[in-house]
Amino acid sequence: MRQLVLLALVGLGAQLVDGSLGMAYGVTSTTLLLAIGTSPAAASATVHLAEIGTTLASGIAHWRFGNVDWKVVAKIGIPGAIGAFAGATFLSSLSTETAEPVMSVLLLTLGLYVLFRFTTFGLPRHNLGKPLRKRFLGPLGLIAGFVDSTGGGGWGPVGTPAILASGRLEPRKTIGSIDTSEFLVALVSSLGFLFGLGSQGINFSWVLALLIGGVIAAPIAAWLVRLIPPRVLGSAVGGVIILTNTRTLLRSDWIDASDAVRYPIYAVIYAVWAAALIYSIRQYRANRDQERELVAETHAKA
Structure with missing residues (x-):
């Protein structure tokens, strides 16, 4: 019972971050499941089955708060679903010993990217309002969907920063659209895992x-996206993703580092x-203060 309560709290915390940042539900939940001994394929399948419901609820909430661009959802969601099915069937064919360190490397890479991207650059706003093309969103969705299934998460970490980096869609609509399109990815990915694994290793509780x-x-989370700085x-x-998956890698058969090395x-x-x-x-405070000063100067001139 205690374990189920803990998992519910993890799901709550992960969705709060995912819904307000556009990423991290999958990687956070999958990392915890791996830490308590779940096989990589079963962990990813468990998370994606849960995400069918959470992404549906998140999409509805974001839509009600006006955070969704439906054209972006369609252009990225369908290729994402194709990539997710391919990734799910690929991961289901790997042994646990092979898949766990591979997944940890993937998650660690995503964590490094997220930390570097948001810490260094923040959220670019150039080209805001210009349309996002299929030739950009299609391949992005395909790659993000594949990474999401094989890594137990990655739809947000790959898709959200890429769209934000384009500067063509405001942050709240980027996050809302990524979260909403993730419903398709979670649904098709779950079908892929059930096709490859059956229900083997999946704990439905x-x-x-x-x-x-x-x-x-x-x-x-859909409400908080307007208040909490994504940077x-x-x-x-x-940082959470990097720390947790570094720990997994250092303890794996690939490295098997001693305490003197790990700590x-x-x-x-x-x-x-x-x-x-x-x-x-x-940086967030400095940028906020600059924007306030600019607004004050504009009003003073007016």
């Missing part, structure tokens, strides 16, 4: 616990993570 937590958090959340989530590495990660958070907060 865990699915329900993650689902309950995620559904509760979905409307709150700071990006740095925070990136100094953890210390360095904590230090870099703390510095990234401090920098993100300071």
